[in-house]
Amino acid sequence: MTRALLPISPVCLLLFMWVVTIFFGTLPFAFPETFRLALYFLARQGMTPDDFTVMGAAWLLVALSVFVVSSVAIAVALPTPGPFDTSIDFNKAAQITFSLNLLFLVVTFLWVFASAAKMGGFRAMIILVQLDALEAREALLDNKLFTGMRVIYASLPATGAMAAAILAAGRKTGLLAPVERRMATLTFTMNLIVLLLLPIVMSQRLLLLQLIMAAYFSVCMVHRKLVGRKYIPIGLGLFMMTWIGRESLTNATIEASGIEVGIQKLFFYFTNDLLNSFMPINEQFDHTLGYFSFKFITYFTQTEGILRDVLAERLEAMGKIRGGGSWSILTMPYVDFGAVGASIYIAALAALSIVVFHKGTENVIWAAIYGQFAGAYVLCTHAMYFSHTNFFAMMVICSLIGKYAGRRSPQVG
Numbered sequence: 437m438t439r440a441l442l443p444i445s446p447v448c449l450l451l452f453m454w455v456v457t458i459f460f461g462t463l464p465f466a467f468p469e470t471f472r473l474a475l476y477f478l479a480r481q482g483m484t485p486d487d488f489t490v491m492g493a494a495w496l497l498v499a500l501s502v503f504v505v506s507s508v509a510i511a512v513a514l515p516t517p518g519p520f521d522t523s524i525d526f527n528k529a530a531q532i533t534f535s536l537n538l539l540f541l542v543v544t545f546l547w548v549f550a551s552a553a554k555m556g557g558f559r560a561m562i563i564l565v566q567l568d569a570l571e572a573r574e575a576l577l578d579n580k581l582f583t584g585m586r587v588i589y590a591s592l593p594a595t596g597a598m599a600a601a602i603l604a605a606g607r608k609t610g611l612l613a614p615v616e617r618r619m620a621t622l623t624f625t626m627n628l629i630v631l632l633l634l635p636i637v638m639s640q641r642l643l644l645l646q647l648i649m650a651a652y653f654s655v656c657m658v659h660r661k662l663v664g665r666k667y668i669p670i671g672l673g674l675f676m677m678t679w680i681g682r683e684s685l686t687n688a689t690i691e692a693s694g695i696e697v698g699i700q701k702l703f704f705y706f707t708n709d710l711l712n713s714f715m716p717i718n719e720q721f722d723h724t725l726g727y728f729s730f731k732f733i734t735y736f737t738q739t740e741g742i743l744r745d746v747l748a749e750r751l752e753a754m755g756k757i758r759g760g761g762s763w764s765i766l767t768m769p770y771v772d773f774g775a776v777g778a779s780i781y782i783a784a785l786a787a788l789s790i791v792v793f794h795k796g797t798e799n800v801i802w803a804a805i806y807g808q809f810a811g812a813y814v815l816c817t818h819a820m821y822f823s824h825t826n827f828f829a830m831m832v833i834c835s836l837i838g839k840y841a842g843r844r845s846p847q848v849g
Contacts (some may be wrong), residue, residue, distance in 0.1 A: 438517060439798055440661040444653055446789040454500070456816040462708035464703055472694060473700035475705060481759035483711045492714030499766040502779045503841035506786035514712065514790070517555075518796045520658070522609050522844075524800055529841035530602050530616035530623075536833070537595035537623045541630065543581075544589045545594070548634065551579040565637050565685055566724045573639050587829045590640060593647035594808065594830035596627035598837055600651035601804040604658035611844070624651065632674060635680045643826075645675050646811045654807030657796040705761070709818045713764045716757040716771050722750045728763070729772045729781060729820065732828035761819065768820040785822060789813075801838030805831060 442448060463753035464478070465485050478484075555561045556577060564572040580586060599620040606612020612620070631644040649669040656662050676698070683701045684694030692700075727734075727747055734740035744751060754771070763771055765785075769778035789809055796806030808830050812821035821827050 438660050441656065441793075441797065443662060444656060444810055445478040445507075445793055446809070446813055447504055449810060450503060450816055451500070453814060453817050454496075457706050457710050460703060460706040462707070464707050471700060471703055473690070473697065474704040476615050477701060477704040478707060478711075478759070479483045481708060483715075483759040487711045487714050487718065489714060489718050492717040495717045495770065496713060496766055498775070499770075499778065499782055502782050503766075503786045506783035507790050510787045510790040511794075514794050517660075517794060520605075520608070520660075520797070521799045522611060524605075524838070525842050525844045526602055526606050526609070526612045526800065527616040527619065529601070529628065529800070529837055530606075530612065530620045532837050532840055533595050533598050533602065536837070537592070537599070537627065540588050540592055540595060542628060543585060544592070544630070544634070546640070547576075547579070547581060547585050547589065548638070550581060551576050554579055562637060562685070572637075576638060581678050587825055589638075590643055590826040590828050591833055592627045592631060593643055593650055593811070594833040596624050596631075596647045596785075597650035597654050597807045597811075598801075598804040598834060599623035599627075599846035601654035601658055601800050601807065604655040605800040605803075608658055612635075613717050635678055636685060639682070641675070641678055641682055642815060644678050645814070646808070648672075648675060649814050650804075650807035650811040652803045652807075654796075657803035657806050658800060662799050705818065708759050708761060712758045712761065713767045713817070716763065716767055719757050721757060721791060723774050723777075724750050724754070724772050726772050727751065728768050729823045731823050735825045736828070763820060764818070765813075765816040765820050765822070768823065777781075799838075801834060801841075804837075806835045807836070 464474040468475055552558045552561045555564060559570065564575065585848065602612065603617065603620045603624070606617055606620070627647060628644075631647055635641040635644055652664065652668065652671065679702065680694055680698030685700040687697045687701070690697055724747055725742055727750075731740070734743050757771070762768065764780075766782065769781040772778070773781060792802065792809050794807050795802040797803070808827065812827060816823050
């Protein structure tokens with residue numbers, strides 16, 4: 437393991453995000469007057485401090501221990517990373533990334549324009565988002581031109597982060613031509629602008645955070661050290677602009693400024709996510725046998741409906757063991773498999789993550805793939821992003837770019 441990259445390793449990111457979540461997630465209960473809006477949002481989900489239990493804390497400690505032990509064991513067993521692979525054709529990779537990204541953007545804008553037209557124009561769409569964000573979201577989904585269109589929109593962080601990794605590799609090796617450098621720069625810039633604006637009306641704000649984090653982590657992996665730390669606050673500031681813009685739009689009836697609503701909603705999510713991690717441990721229920729942890733498989737095999745029918749009674753009980761959103765990386769496997777099965781799942785995920793982290797220092801494609809892994813760990817207390825269709829699609833896109841980029845032609849001396 438490269439020591440300079442230890443702060444962005446899976447273990448460190450996981451532990452850091454849990455510390456952050458516990459700290460910010462408990463503040464609304466400690467200062468109820470200050471965080472009255474956050475507590476109001478929590479009350480709408482039926483969540484209270486009583487959801488914190490010793491049993492829940494014990495499970496989280498066990499799950500964290502399993503993750504850490506598995507990670508350390510694999511890291512010790514892996515050899516020292518080899519030299520950075522410069523045989524990949526960075527120019528071809530930049531061309532493929534640019535072309536693929538352009539296709540994604542065209543499809544996304546067709547979806548937006550078609551949806552706006554059916555809703556009566558962009559103004560009508562914005563008004564619907566203000567009045568009922570969930571209904572607006574359903575209307576967008578109903579207006580998809582084909583199955584999988586939403587996944588294409590959600591794949592923009594993959595091509596954006598890949599472009600950032602290619603730019604870093606080009607700077608490191610000097611093997612990226614000026615035209616392809618501009619292609620990669622344009623790819624990242626376009627995606628950043630699109631994901632700054634579209635989530636305000638289309639939801640999925642976390643795509644912007646995933647792009648920013650994945651791009652940053654990918655660049656660090658290529659350089660084998662933390663770089664550009666001064667840009668982290670800028671990236672987080674851009675995310676907060678979109679976050680506050682969305683919350684101002686969807687909570688227009690609340691008597692508070694957009695900034696206050698946005699910040700209070702952020703604290704709500706930290707608390708909501710923390711309580712979601714405790715709630716299932718406090719209840720008796722029938723486990724869902726991988727329905728949530730392997731949801732990407734049922735999506736791409738079109739078997740989600742079949743499995744939902746088979747597990748209908750078990751899934752119906754899920755509303756009682758969570759508030760808003762989903763479960764964390766340590767709790768979702770427990771919901772699916774119980775303590776023993778979840779421990780095996782968590783150990784396997786930790787091992788896979790360490791292997792990808794190791795390979796990410798040797799190859800620009802693996803650097804971009806680990807960027808997505810690291811971004812998923814930033815979100816690990818909010819959701820089990822590794823089970824998400826979007827994450828799997830990003831892995832496929834990065835892999836395909838690597839496959840078709842090929843190798844550079846040998847130089848004739």
